[in-house]
Every structure is written in structure tokens, then in C-alpha cells.
Amino acid sequence: DSGVTQTPKHLITATGQRVTLRCSPRSGDLSVYWYQQSLDQGLQFLIQYYNGEERAKGNILERFSAQQFPDLHSELNLSSLELGDSALYFCASSGTGVDGYTFGSGTRLTVV
Amino acid sequence: GQQLNQSPQSMFIQEGEDVSMNCTSSSIFNTWLWYKQDPGEGPVLLIALYKAGELTSNGRLTAQFGITRKDSFLNISASIPSDVGIYFCAGLPYSGGGADGLTFGKGTHLIIQP
Numbered sequence: 001d002s003g004v005t006q007t008p009k010h011l012i013t014a015t016g017q018r019v020t021l022r023c024s025p026r027s028g029d030l031s032v033y034w035y036q037q038s039l040d041q042g043l044q045f046l047i048q049y050y051n052g053e054e055r056a057k058g059n060i061l062e063r064f065s066a067q068q069f070p071d072l073h074s075e076l077n078l079s080s081l082e083l084g085d086s087a088l089y090f091c092a093s094s095g096t097g098v099d100g101y102t103f104g105s106g107t108r109l110t111v112v
Numbered sequence: 113g114q115q116l117n118q119s120p121q122s123m124f125i126q127e128g129e130d131v132s133m134n135c136t137s138s139s140i141f142n143t144w145l146w147y148k149q150d151p152g153e154g155p156v157l158l159i160a161l162y163k164a165g166e167l168t169s170n171g172r173l174t175a176q177f178g179i180t181r182k183d184s185f186l187n188i189s190a191s192i193p194s195d196v197g198i199y200f201c202a203g204l205p206y207s208g209g210g211a212d213g214l215t216f217g218k219g220t221h222l223i224i225q226p
Contacts, residue, residue, distance in 0.1 A: 004154075043202075045214060045215070103156070
């Protein structure tokens with residue numbers, strides 16, 4: 001158990017729908033990162049939050065958004081879903097330093 | 113954006129053999145990381161490298177940060193069945209600050225033949 005908890009583990013939804021993925025970081029970690037892993041693109045950084053504030057943006061689509069709440073858990077919202085959004089979505093958290101950068105087990109999203 | 117070119121894409125080896133994989137980049141990276149991912153799990157950090165030329169070991173794993181800051185390699189000695197998985201290199205770009213999102217290579221799929 002990495003200490004980073006992601007729910008749900010699996011999600012199947014239809015095109016055009018909206019879903020929310022949830023992440024609870026390791027105790028004490030202030031930073032949360034979201035990544036998308038697909039077969040053709042590999043692991044792509046989407047967005048980072050630090051202590052409730054957006055800190056960095058990667059390759060995140062406008063249809064996707066995220067937030068980090070006062071208790072430090074984070075949610076990734078994916079809307080107007082397309083078939084190509086089917087992927088594994090990982091959350092990671094860190095305190096200070098790259099050594100502590102820890103991934104959760106991911107949410108597998110299937111859009112049908 | 114920045115890209116990491118990781119090779120080989122896959123390796124089929126016999127148990128007990130040594131393994132070598134590498135990552136190259138067209139731009140400088142300040143930190144190189146090597147991760148392993150098992151099926152159904154997130155990547156797990158194996159080795160972190162912070163200085164050009166640095167050579168670091170973690171058990172049977174050895175990784176080096178290239179002196180040009182544009183490459184890194186990972187060696188696994190005397191492979192065992194539990195080494196099976198996907199190995200990723202990742203890096204943080206050389207910069208004075210800014211994004212902390214990692215850039216990942218596309219992975220090396222290690223398969224051990226009986």
C-alpha cells in the first residue's frame with residue numbers, strides 16, 4: 001500500500017458523460033499530481049496542486065479540470081467524454097523532494 | 113514539449129541474465145528517475161539521480177546520470193522472475209523553478225523466459 005488512495009478502481013461510462021475521479025494523498029503530503037496513462041501516449045502529466053492551489057499544468061484538455069480541497073484530497077473531473085479518453089488515470093503525491101513522489105494504484109476509465 | 117526516448121521497447125531474456133536499458137533526451141534534465149510498474153499498480157520509484165555522472169545502486173539495480181544531462185541508463189544484474197514488469201525513466205527538466213510534473217519515457221517491457 002503506497003498510502004495514496006484512488007477511487008474508484010474501475011469506471012465504465014458512455015461517450016458524452018462526465019465522471020469524477022478521487023485521490024487521497026499520503027498523510028502529510030501537500031502536493032497532488034494527476035497523470036494519464038494510455039497505450040499510445042504513455043504516462044502524461046496533467047496537472048499539479050499544492051496545498052489547495054493549482055501549481056502546474058501539463059497536457060490537460062479543457063474538458064478536464066481538477067481541484068484540491070482543504071483536507072488535501074483531490075478530484076479530477078472529466079467531461080464530454082470521448083472514446084480516446086479511455087486510459088488509466090494516476091494520482092501521485094509528494095511532500096518535499098522527488099524521493100517522496102508516490103503513485104496510487106490508478107483508476108481505469110473505459111469510455112464506450 | 114520535452115520527450116524522453118527509452119529503449120528498448122521490450123526485452124525477452126533468460127532468468128539470470130543481466131539487463132540494460134536507457135533513456136535519452138534532446139534537452140537537459142536536472143533529475144533522472146527510474147520506476148517499475150507491475151500490472152494493476154502505479155509506478156514505484158527504484159532509483160533517483162540528482163547529479164551529472166552520478167552512479168547509484170539499489171540491490172541488483174544500478175543507474176547512472178549521464179554527464180551531458182541528456183541521458184541515463186539502468187542495469188539489472190542476474191535477473192529473477194519478479195523483475196518482470198515495465199520500467200520507466202522519468203525526468204525533471206533543468207529549470208530554475210516551475211512545473212514539477214515528471215516527463216516519462218514510454219517504458220521498457222521486461223519479459224523473462226523460463
